[in-house]
Amino acid sequence: MFTLSARNQVGIGLALLLLMMITRSHHFASLHNLPDASWTVFFLAGVYLRSVWPLVVLLAFSGGLDFAAYTWGGVSGFCLTPAYVFLLPAYASLWLAGRWYARQHQFAWRTLMPLAVSMIAGLMLCELFSSGGFYFFSGRFEDTTWGQFAERLITFFPLYVESFLFYAGIALITHAALALLRQQFNSPDTSAG
Numbered sequence: 001m002f003t004l005s006a007r008n009q010v011g012i013g014l015a016l017l018l019l020m021m022i023t024r025s026h027h028f029a030s031l032h033n034l035p036d037a038s039w040t041v042f043f044l045a046g047v048y049l050r051s052v053w054p055l056v057v058l059l060a061f062s063g064g065l066d067f068a069a070y071t072w073g074g075v076s077g078f079c080l081t082p083a084y085v086f087l088l089p090a091y092a093s094l095w096l097a098g099r100w101y102a103r104q105h106q107f108a109w110r111t112l113m114p115l116a117v118s119m120i121a122g123l124m125l126c127e128l129f130s131s132g133g134f135y136f137f138s139g140r141f142e143d144t145t146w147g148q149f150a151e152r153l154i155t156f157f158p159l160y161v162e163s164f165l166f167y168a169g170i171a172l173i174t175h176a177a178l179a180l181l182r183q184q185f186n187s188p189d190t191s192a193g
Contacts (some may be wrong), residue, residue: 023036
C-alpha cells in the first residue's frame with residue numbers, strides 16, 4: 001500500500017472534484033460532451049484518499065451538481081426519482097473497491113490482477129445498484145422483468161465501462177509515470193565514478 005501526504009491527498013481530491021464537475025453527463029459545465037467520469041472519480045478517491053470524508057464530500061457534490069443542473073441548468077428531471085437514493089450504495093461500491101485495491105497495491109506488474117478484480121467488482125456492484133435501482137424502483141417502467149433488465153444491462157453497461165476505463169487508463173498511466181519519475185530522482189546516481 002502506498003501513502004500520500006495530506007497535501008497530495010488534498011490536491012488529488014480537488015482534481016477529482018474538478019473532473020466530476022466538468023464531465024457530469026449533460027450538465028451545464030460539460031466540456032465538449034466528455035464522458036461522465038463520476039464512476040472513476042469514486043474509485044480513484046477510494047484508492048488515493050485515506051479518509052472516509054472524501055466519499056461523503058463526493059456524494060454531496062454529485063447530488064449538488066445534479067440539483068443545480070435540474071434547477072438552474074435546464075436538465076431533465078427524468079432520473080430524479082425515489083430510486084436516486086440507490087446512487088449512494090452504487091458510488092460507495094466503487095469507493096470501497098478502490099479502498100480494497102489500495103491495500104493490495106505494489107508498484108509491480110502483479111498488482112494488475114487485484115486492480116482488475118477491484119475494478120470489475122466495483123463496476124458490477126455500481127451498475128446493479130444504480131441501474132437496477134432505477135429500473136425497479138423509479139416508477140418509470142410499468143412492467144419490470146429480470147429479462148428486460150438483463151437486456152438493458154447488455155445495452156448500457158458497456159458504455160459505462162468504456163467511460164470508466166478511459167479515465168482509469170489515464171490515471172494508471174499518470175500514476176506509473178509519476179512513480180517512475182520519483183524512483184529516478186530518488187535513486188542514487190551510480191554512473192558517477
